[in-house]
Amino acid sequence: MKMGDMISDKMLAPCGVNCLFCSAHLSKKNACPGCRVPEELITRKSCRNCKKKQCVLDKGLHWCFQCSEFPCAKIVGLNKRYIKNYDINLIQNGLDANKDMDLFLQTQKNIFTCKKCSGIIDQHYKKCSDCGRSFE
Ligand SMILES: [Zn+2]
Structure with missing residues (x-):
């Protein structure tokens, strides 16, 4: 899949993972539309019934990084995994996105x-x- 001219914040999941760059979304068959679709359309089991997403919605927010409790234990746990496995710091990303979304994207x-x-x-x-x- 080619990168578009603009990337939208609509693909930025509540937890701060960018669904646009996700292996489940980029999959050639049964591509996941991203975390903001109805649960049954989300292909990755670990993304279905996500507690972080539910928490964000319950608080009337759009992303975890908008929350006064950010980064809470749920995000710290996910971030540890993301730093270790993918070299992606979701907490830093969240702080950057919260400061200037356009620059971040x-x-x-x-x-x-x-x-x-x-x-x-x-x-x-x-x-x-x-x-x-x-790109290792
Ligand atoms: Zn290429």
């Missing part, structure tokens, strides 16, 4: 665009979803 776009083909880089496998190039 532009920076994300630069990081996750394949320099060779302008494809979207899969943040979980660190691989271009279009030309297959590896």
Whole structure:
């Protein structure tokens, strides 16, 4: 999948993971539409019935990073996994997004665009979803 001109905050999940760069979304078959669709359309089991998403909705917010309790234990736990497995710091991302969403999305776009083909880089496998190039 090629990177679009603009990337939307609509694909930024409540927890701060960007669904646009998610392996489940970039999957060639049965691609997940992202975390903000009805539960039954979400393909990844771990993203269904998400407690973080429910918490965000219960508080009438859009993202965890807008919450006065951010970063709470739920996000700290997820972030540990994201730093360890994917080298992505969701708490720092949340702070950046909260400060300046447009700048944050532009920076994300630069990081996750394949320099060779302008494809979207899969943040979980660190691989271009279009030309297959590896970015380890
Ligand atoms: Zn590529």
